[in-house]
Amino acid sequence: MNEIRGKIIKFGDNIDTDLIIAAHRLTLGSDYEKLVKYTFENFDPQFLEKVENGQTIIVAGRNFGSGSSREQAPYVLKHSGVKAILAESFARIFFRNAINIGLPVFIAPSVSEFGMNQDELVIIPTTGEVKNLTNGEKIAIEPLPEFFVEILDNGGIVGYLKKRSLV
């Protein structure tokens, strides 16, 4: 798995899937081009401007992605230009969904106190290290099981299953 570079956008605890993409927008089904326009509309209306450069790493506190099973939540983040999410903990369905659609997510204890908005980060999945290139700080991430890395390397579970001829 390659290293991931991006600038930090910080969030707090309990960022739920309704905040990421409101349930009533789900009538758009899998029309991600339209869905993505509503990312964080109720919580951080400037979010899309902030990720405009398409190189963003979200840094968050506990329980990121709580609530609904809607896969549209990790999807709109990925499509809006988020390259990875670092959080102290994730809601489990969100975590699985993110891996399955090929959005790298990492658990990193105390990460909510790590870095500031716009700091530049590099995540090195193979060593489990995250470096803040702006201030030189370092932090460790929990390594992902090999199985997840393989899924991510294939762009998600669909690519993974195809590659292994499981479907």
Place this chain on the structure above:
Amino acid sequence: MGYTISEKILARASGEKHVTSGQIVTAKIDLALTHDVLCGPAAEILEQLGGKVWDSSKIIVTPDHFVPNKDIAAAKLCLSMEKFVKEQNIANYYQLGRHGICHIMISQEGHVVPGDLVVGTDSHTCTSGAVGAFAVGIGTTEMAVVFATGELWFRVPETMYFNISGNLPEHGYISGKDVILSIIGQIGVDGATYRAMEFDGEALRVLPFDERFTICNMSIEAGAKTGIICPDEKTAEYIEQRTKKAFTPLTSDKDAEYLEKIEIEADNLEPVVAKPHLPSNVATARELEGQEINQAFIGSCTGGRLTDLRVAAKILKGKQVKPNVRLIVIPGTQQIWLQALREGLLEIFAEAGGVVSTPTCGPCLGGHMGVLGPGEKCISTTNRNFIGRMGDRTSEVFLASSATVAASALTGDITDPRDVN
């Protein structure tokens, strides 16, 4: 060494003799549940995975979120759902008029039995833990994988055991909602992340069976992988009324290993309310006396069952909803709606000044039939009170039992049901 019910179900479904927490297993799925919002998108991904479902008899589809179709976009979603149902020969499809909220339908229609491994494209799939099944919510892509292969990987969860002991207060207003909100208030919205929550205790066992569903449903609001209750005689009775399907009920061993055991003394439970914007933000209804509301909603997968409607009707009978409050009642399924009609409950709601709508998730997720405007406050029997959940980002949702919602509809502010008679 003993095993929990969750470990036993995952062991059975993965063909292992035993499994223990932390282990990753690939298990065969007994039932896959989906609805109008995510059936079509899952079907699209299935096209990339061979395009054919592994076993059409194990798939259940019921429109619920935005039906009757609220707009053209929702109608298109239903069309893609119906296309899937037709192409894949899904017999367990519930058209509008026979439909209902998927988490109620799966048990009402006798699909889920004790010991089953269930997945659904909805986080509240864990509701079916009430009959002793291991049921989890999954995403659209994973559902497509299940559709194609009939299998999925699981990490066997650690279990937290909740013993709801003692006797329920004599006033009779403690519901499953009060039990689970009290628990979430205690452990927090991530207090059970990645874990199974197993509920037991003499007080739990005497609550009406419907209440078990509400308790298991909201385990996800504590971050749990699932909520589950070991089956008993009441479970057998419930299942046998609905299906002739054979099943082997699994239960936790006496020496099963639990991560933690938590005592909940039923005698001390009070009618409670979760304030905006987290289900863990719990206060007693009496502490919130004087908090004005604009809308009271009775419905959803945690408030639209017959028991909920009967309790609410008892409080509302012969009384009038406060004129500046909108009371909206939505029975959870067509069958519940019809039974409520026969019992005269719908008449009681209408005479009290409430409206009764056709089964849908509707307002719970800000879909339709009761969406909130800026600054509006709603007391609701639903399960989530996140920012913007029922409408505008500045609206507020207070979660409570149907008794507390009915009492509050009468007074126009949050009211303990003990204080209205």
